[in-house]
Amino acid sequence: MAQSNSKGPDKETMRNWYRQMVLIRRFEEKCAELYSAGDIGGFLHLYIGQEAIVVAAQSVLREDDNIITAYRDHGVALARGLSTKGVMAEMLGKSTGVSKGKGGSMHLADKEKRFWGGWAIVGGHLPLAAGIALADQYNGDDRVTMALMGDGATNIGYFHEALNMAAVWKLPVVWVIENNQYGMGTAVTRASAVADIAKKAEAYGMPCCMQVDGMDLLELREMFTEAVEYVRSGEGSFMLEAITYRYRGHSMGDPERYREAHEVETRKADDPITRWGKYLTDKKIATKKDLEAIEKSAEEEVEEAVEFAQNSPLPDPEELYTDVYV
Amino acid sequence: MSTSSPAQTAVEGKTEVKTYRQAISDALWEEMERDERVFIMGEEVGVWGGTYAVTRGFYDHFGEKRVRDTPIAEMAIVGTAVGAAMNGLRPVAEIMTINFAFLALDAIVNAAAKARYMFGGQFTVPMVIRTTTGGGRQLGATHSHAPEPIFAHFPGLYVVCPSTPYDAKGLLKAAIRDDNPVMFVEHSTLYQTRGEVPVEEYLVPIGKSDVKREGSDVTIVSYSKMTVVALEAAAQLEKEGISAEVIDLRSLRPLDTEPVIASIKKTNRCVVVEENWALYGVGAEITARIQDEAFDWMDAPVKRVSQEDVPLPYSRELEQSALPNAEKVIKAVKLVL
């Protein structure tokens, strides 16, 4: 978890960001296969196309900062450093999964790493983020809480209630909107009264960064740095909107009647991983060979995780009754 | 209209086989064609065609005025529908799944269910909240509820839970024509099921339980998906020489226990199957009614088959082990015999 300093990140760190993005993508491509094979059940929401956001966010957070998100949570889990094996085992509903197989794809979490969970009710995690931040403020800790959400989540009551309260109490939260253009099949302009979603921050007197290029790791890092510094200084909340695009359906089995195939193809041409790879080679931070080696090692990590998950036991039947109460 | 005809609801006249999904879709379509005031609003009902494909083709045919995609805003979906209903329209508000109806609980309970009574009968709220319920699909704890009894707790609201295509179509049409707010709860695992549906128009009155299978040894009471489970159990019991009568409540409010009581006077034994948790559930209510009205007729205590008393986990086997199934029903039946 490299903290940026005045000299900027070293080459190793920059190559590692590439690896994180590739790992998330390969992991999810594998998940899609496993879903089709029936090894993963329930809902599966892929983050493919959005990887730069969480990797940039994570790169400016301290290890003891907080992060929380919605159901599209594999990227957060992996960027946060949860074990790839534990996450894959959760996908397969195994006892070795990060949530003991009880949560599945939408409910990854790791308390030790202060990843407070993927939450499946749209907007439901936003007041939780406020509360997590409240506890830190209350205890005099200078931690930052980062709350990620989709564009669609900004239209629900939870969002407005949580933001207002966070603003009134100057809670240390960075509210991150991952604007991937759609909430399921509903385009932003059909669901949100303002297309510049971060304008909603104005209603709560909150500073914001609008329309950050969510495909550009460096721009994202710059804005996240500003946001985190502001929030850590005790001034209160900050909002950041990243413009991005999800390449896959909302979840598996989405008929995608709401967009044309060529729209997806056009967007894919501006890929965050390809862009960052090009930056690295252009600036001679990595060679093509280096990148290939990184890709290979990420693939191997995913394969090992699958093997681990497949060989792991299912939860014991008695596990059904544990953890209902303390 | 036939209301309590035995054995899978014998249907008169010409029929065709339809899925539960198609039957519901047809009901909506016919009512929208019949009455201009009927319109649909909800998440993904339009361009997407409904997340369970119930409203596929509606947006193109009826247009965006009558098939309205909403933001993700359950509180406002129901609240807006209540206002529109009070002011003369007949909204069918869709809540994508019943799990999200918790976000709209206040609008359902404090507005839809109270607007009439609280103002001395001045207002009517002719609206339907269509939603889908149930677990068993590995969707995890927040997305697998079957909380119909919660909604049935409140006077002023009807709660309808069909188990067959026939009932689904007839009840939905009745719900749309009813001047009271109706929560219409479909089961997410029943959409592909098939059954005979009349070609001619028909309605199924709200508030009439239905004997889905006649029998003489034990009465199994259920609703929604659990009726299917009960019928499966009854078919297996028959092979062992045990004759089970299966009663489908069809609506939890109004709750029609007349056929249940009549059946118990014949079988003297009862098992209730419910997908939700037993605590404060439908089984508890049915048992209380039996105590009141058929105490002397009972030869054994009522048994309840319900979900294990835990939130539903993701892992497949674990989740399945928590849900009621035919095997568990058979076991309960044998306990009361």
Ligand SMILES: Cc1ncc(C[n+]2csc(CCOP(=O)(O)OP(=O)(O)O)c2C)c(N)n1
């Ligand atoms: C309260 C609630 N309503 C509806 C849903 C169903 N649902 C799941 S994701 C989603 C769309 C969310 O869109 P957005 O916030 O933009 O996030 P994205 O999926 O694009 O990442 C909807 C409607 C839900 N989970 N919770």
Ligand SMILES: [Mg+2]
């Ligand atoms: Mg979105």
